[in-house]
Amino acid sequence: xxxxxxxxxLATIPVMAIVALFVxxxxxxxPGDPAAVIAGDQxxxxxxxxxxxxxxxxxxxxxxxxxxxxxIIQGDLGVSIFTNLPVTRMIAQRIEPTLSLMVVTLILAVxxxxxxxxxxxxxxxxxxxxxxxxxxxxxxSVPVFVxxxxxxxxxxxxxxxxxxxxxxxxxxxxxxxxxxxxxxxIALGGVYIALIARITRATMLEVLQQxxxxxxxxxxANQATMLFVHxxxxxxxxxxxxxxxxxxxLIGGAVVTESVFAIPGLGRLTVDAILRRDYPVIQGVILxxxxxxVLVNLLIDLSYTLxxxxxxx
Amino acid sequence: MSTSLQPPRxxxxxxxxxxxPLPDIMQPKVARKGFLGYLLRHPTIAFGGFLxxxxxxxxxxxxxxxxxxxxxxxxxMRTRDPSAAHWFGTDMxxxxxxxxxxxxxxxxxxxxxxVAFCASVIGLTIGLVSGMVRWADSIIMRVMxxxxxxxxxxxxxxxxxxxxxxxxxxxxAITIAEIPRVSRLVRGVVLSLREQPYVxxxxxxxxxxxxxIWRHILPNTLAPMTVQATYICASAMITEAILSFIGAGTPPxxxxxGNIMAEGRALWQVKPYIVFFPALFLSITVLAVNLxxxxxxxxLDPRLAKRV
Numbered sequence: 001x002x003x004x005x006x007x008x009x010l011a012t013i014p015v016m017a018i019v020a021l022f023v024x025x026x027x028x029x030x031p032g033d034p035a036a037v038i039a040g041d042q043x044x045x046x047x048x049x050x051x052x053x054x055x056x057x058x059x060x061x062x063x064x065x066x067x068x069x070x071x072i073i074q075g076d077l078g079v080s081i082f083t084n085l086p087v088t089r090m091i092a093q094r095i096e097p098t099l100s101l102m103v104v105t106l107i108l109a110v111x112x113x114x115x116x117x118x119x120x121x122x123x124x125x126x127x128x129x130x131x132x133x134x135x136x137x138x139x140x141s142v143p144v145f146v147x148x149x150x151x152x153x154x155x156x157x158x159x160x161x162x163x164x165x166x167x168x169x170x171x172x173x174x175x176x177x178x179x180x181x182x183x184x185x186i187a188l189g190g191v192y193i194a195l196i197a198r199i200t201r202a203t204m205l206e207v208l209q210q211x212x213x214x215x216x217x218x219x220x221a222n223q224a225t226m227l228f229v230h231x232x233x234x235x236x237x238x239x240x241x242x243x244x245x246x247x248x249x250l251i252g253g254a255v256v257t258e259s260v261f262a263i264p265g266l267g268r269l270t271v272d273a274i275l276r277r278d279y280p281v282i283q284g285v286i287l288x289x290x291x292x293x294v295l296v297n298l299l300i301d302l303s304y305t306l307x308x309x310x311x312x313x
Numbered sequence: 314m315s316t317s318l319q320p321p322r323x324x325x326x327x328x329x330x331x332x333x334p335l336p337d338i339m340q341p342k343v344a345r346k347g348f349l350g351y352l353l354r355h356p357t358i359a360f361g362g363f364l365x366x367x368x369x370x371x372x373x374x375x376x377x378x379x380x381x382x383x384x385x386x387x388x389x390m391r392t393r394d395p396s397a398a399h400w401f402g403t404d405m406x407x408x409x410x411x412x413x414x415x416x417x418x419x420x421x422x423x424x425x426x427x428v429a430f431c432a433s434v435i436g437l438t439i440g441l442v443s444g445m446v447r448w449a450d451s452i453i454m455r456v457m458x459x460x461x462x463x464x465x466x467x468x469x470x471x472x473x474x475x476x477x478x479x480x481x482x483x484x485x486a487i488t489i490a491e492i493p494r495v496s497r498l499v500r501g502v503v504l505s506l507r508e509q510p511y512v513x514x515x516x517x518x519x520x521x522x523x524x525x526i527w528r529h530i531l532p533n534t535l536a537p538m539t540v541q542a543t544y545i546c547a548s549a550m551i552t553e554a555i556l557s558f559i560g561a562g563t564p565p566x567x568x569x570x571g572n573i574m575a576e577g578r579a580l581w582q583v584k585p586y587i588v589f590f591p592a593l594f595l596s597i598t599v600l601a602v603n604l605x606x607x608x609x610x611x612x613l614d615p616r617l618a619k620r621v
Contacts, residue, residue: 018459141600143551146592252466271559274474290463
């Protein structure tokens with residue numbers, strides 16, 4: 001078991017190396033010459049060449065890549081071209097809203113989608129099942145920002161139940177914090193709910209045909225116990241896997257949701273960085289999101305033994 | 314003894330009971346043949362295909378559907394509500410939203426189908442090589458694992474940051490972001506096909522590998538590939554709208570649904586229709602493609618249809 005955890009952790013290193021190589025190439029092939037920018041308009045070609053040498057920009061690709069990776073391991077993501085602040089500090093300033101949004105969405109989506117899928121499988125073929133499947137198709141089809149604007153229009157502008165836009169830090173209290181996150185979380189959760197509900201239904205349909213479910217029925221087990229204890233526990237591995245894969249959807253969707261609801265998080269940081277072509281910030285954000293995604297899926301891989309004791313490493 | 318429904322047959326000896334034949338309660342199903350019959354058996358394909366066809370017609374015949382020049386500015390006519398002259402109203406530069414939305418259909422369909430085609434062809438090639446050539450497999454799949462761990466929208470955003478915004482670059486960026494998933498899928502199918510007896514038989518006959526791929530492997534990957542291509546098309550349309558919406562997609566001068574929504578964003582609290590109409594068109598088109606994909610999946614792979 002312990003050996004497996006070590007092996008599985010080591011297996012993420014080549015993946016992160018590919019990500020790092022891609023992200024580094026991004027800056028390497030980005031248009032614009034940093035040395036020429038720093039030298040200014042009056043500089044002679046010799047000046048530009050001297051600045052390039054002093055920045056180390058004239059050395060081979062792999063040498064620069066190696067140094068860059070070495071700095072990142074030490075926690076140095078470089079300095080923003082636009083604000084001159086360290087990228088790590090800019091990310092740290094913006095991480096709370098994004099993290100809050102993603103955690104609230106995750107909890108909301110799982111608590112809605114899993115029961116939806118379970119009930120659809122239990123009543124398979126009925127109108128409930130068809131309604132859930134119809135909702136899933138809609139969830140995949142209506143983009144995040146469309147749901148976001150519709151929700152904001154009805155529940156914030158017309159009904160005035162929630163604030164229209166913005167974000168309140170958690171330290172100002174749970175109430176204001178959550179009221180700002182409800183609508184964005186529902187908008188962001190749409191695709192995620194559809195994905196989880198669909199896979200839950202499919203796995204549960206298979207599990208419900210097993211002998212031990214018939215046994216549970218025969219001994220007169222409570223329906224709810226049978227569904228949510230006997231069956232759901234055995235369907236857990238694919239469901240948990242898809243929850244992990246879906247985190248990529250959450251990350252991509254957060255970028256848009258934060259724009260719609262004017263939440264000052266990492267998504268907004270990304271959008272601003274793109275518009276200003278602030279490559280160090282773009283690199284830093286992509287690296288961090290990919291790292292989180294790889295980490296989440298690593299933890300999920302390792303959690304399989306909790307759900308299925310037959311899996312031994 | 315025999316029942317009154319049917320007299321005993323002559324060959325049956327005396328005293329032997331013969332059960333009456335069952336009445337025809339269940340009429341044998343007569344499946345309608347041809348294209349129409351296929352559509353009747355798969356209503357999702359019919360419905361999704363019909364919606365998509367309508368969208369294609371809108372894209373092709375946009376100039377003839379009572380539209381005006383989608384880029385013509387009319388500052389006097391700024392932000393008018395929908396009316397007889399401007400069916401979907403006008404935006405903050407006085408441009409006709411109805412015309413812009415209709416012309417935007419072209420961009421979305423071009424990006425959706427362009428990405429679906431490019432990603433399928435490239436992904437199919439990479440997947441076939443990876444599935445058939447053992448030494449290349451581990452290298453290719455490590456690279457794909459790496460690319461897959463970058464959320465696809467972020468990957469597309471990053472690539473767009475490198476280039477100027479244009480429809481071609483948007484297609485390229487989204488294609489690159491979709492390739493890992495496609496090659497993964499194709500590789501999985503190829504790996505299972507490679508163990509089939511008919512492939513063994515072909516190898517035993519001395520068939521060369523390229524011929525095996527062309528004749529025995531490739532045709533069997535096309536069904537799952539077609540289904541995957543429709544889903545790619547749907548997600549590419551959404552990604553294009555997202556890229557344009559955050560200002561990293563098609564250049565603002567081209568009317569695309571994402572651009573129209575991005576321009577309406579500042580005014581959405583007072584003039585929601587500028588955002589609403591392109592959003593509606595986008596949702597309907599993506600829904601049509603998704604329905605088509607679900608229908609194709611059910612019809613091409615009945616085994617999978619029962620599970621998912």
